[in-house]
Amino acid sequence: MSRNTITHTTVFTLSIAIACSLMVSAAVAWLRPVQERYASIDRDRRVLMAAGLIEAGADASAREVAERFEAIEVRLVDLDTGRYTDAADPREYDYLAAADSETESVEIPRAENTARLGRRAPYMPVYVYRDEGDLERIVLPVYGRGMWSTLKGYLALESDLETVAALSFYEHGETPGIGDFVEQKDWQARWRGKQAYDEQGRPALGIAREPLPADDPARRYKTDAMSGATKTARGVTGLLQYWLGDDGYGPLIERLREEGDAS
């Protein structure tokens, strides 16, 4: 049969389409579980880095991650009340999916939406590191819009719930060479020791809008301005203000300060 007839063309094309689909689907089906396992190991590793239990950038094996993660308690927080809840499994809870879902998500009041998100999930997982029973560090997942993309990261606070232990971003789609400073270790290290709240208890953590002189009191709360990457920088400040505020982890932090870490 000549290869240019319509019959042959149709049969050939269909066969190729089927063969390729089978090949791709087989590969995806085989690899998805591996991807998901790595994704959850990756996430645990990032939390451990934020909590300071693993050196940032260190090459921790899956086993090491699993071992050290035993020191971490994962709880699900009801953002409205600031109380821990058992409404879902904190390890499995997909807050991004919940934020997207029509039924589960919660509206964010416009005035507070400095992170420029759509809606949010009702609960968020938080990671508590305890040393001999006392809360030593708490790691809070944070995310918000940068210039082009959603910046996703972790904010770790010391036991006084004021001082920043670490801020890291693990995912973003900002402009390479300009906005991607958020993923650099040197930049992330600048946040250690900054104060999250000002004297009046308002969220003050962020990136300065203009260069600050060395002795400026604002340096307690702000890191250096980033020239040429203003939108990404504003995104970082916006999301920090949101999650530290009343619609984010504010109620949780207030409750922990008053009542301690029991419930």
Add this chain to the structure above:
Amino acid sequence: MGELTGIFLSAVFVDNLALAFLLGMCTFLAVSKRVSTAVGLGIAVVVVQTITVPINHLIFDNVLRPGALAWLGLPDTDLTHLRLISFIGVIAALIQILEMTLDRFMPALHQALGIFLPLLTVNCAVLGASLFMVEREYGLAQSTAYGAGAGVGWAVAIILFAAIRERLHYSDIPEGLQGLGLAFVVTGLLSLGFAGLSGLAF
């Protein structure tokens, strides 16, 4: 400034696909020896981008995204891994249709564009714009503004480049560097120049 205008202008100047992301370089370097051909290709790219990015958005949002097939009773299906092939399918189909339409209704333009139109099927900038649209989670109106801006930005870059290359005919260039070598250098300089626009916020 409106959000859509902002997206359009950002795509043209700040996030120029050719000079900031270096996409579509093969065609960029190969088809830029004369300004007239560069203009023809530029127009083709604008048309293709403005149409394919919104269409690809609709397909991604309504068929491929996790949860998109909920109306079919398949809320858990995630077909995002098929986005590459479906986007290319759309681009190839559109370019084929465009070619046939031009041939029928505007034969002079079709003749002038010649081989460049089918060449766009494998232009990384065309596919890249759709992939960025997915990454940045644009809506329909934003996708259209972005597609138009991405196309215009690429066209501006290649026309500028062709104009410079035509003038280089009168320069004294070492033999080994003539042609492709110098083209790379000029593109690098253009890219640096556009990097200076990166602080613009729209």
Add this chain to the structure above:
Amino acid sequence: MSDGRTLVDPIVDNNPITMQILGICSALAVTRTLFPALVMSAAVIAVLAFSNVAVSLLRRQMPHAVRIIIEVTIIASGVIVVDEFLRAYLPDVSRILSVFVGLIITNCIILGRTETFAMGHGPWQSLLDGIGNGLGYSVVLIAVASARELLGAGTLLGYPLITVSEDGGWYLPNELMLLPPSAFFLIAVIVWWIRVVRPAQREHTVMSAPPSKFQEGD
């Protein structure tokens, strides 16, 4: 052409990037450090080999009218499989390569080789051609990435080789190397060098005398 020549030709004499002007986009964007460039090279060689062999095996049955889209389908399937592999076993690099792995589909080298070589040669020859062109591409990528990482950060594959001034050393990193245009300049140097040692590849674009319509003072 002998098997050896098929394999080795595309490395210098017919290099896909510097001679055929193909596959440039990704070459420029993923070369800031060496490791992603190595991964990208491996991915391209894999897809090139697979596509060339697949198209070559099907060449006698391939209907003329649909051959481009069939070739693209085969290439795309190969790329998707490679992309999923990377996401499973090298998730951090996969994030860096992000959009560019998908763009391997439009990497002109692959479509160029399947169309111009695999359609006319047997599977073994096509395999060699695919690997050869992949190697040619990789050589340029690795050269550019090594230069950019070394001069831009003082490291290679993450290991510090030159002590940068930040760490108390003497070298002030060349920050131009961290920007995309540096890849262009480096490739220009590579092209220049190749054309010095291979005069046959030179172009002659400079006119010997200006045409008369350009007057003094214009």
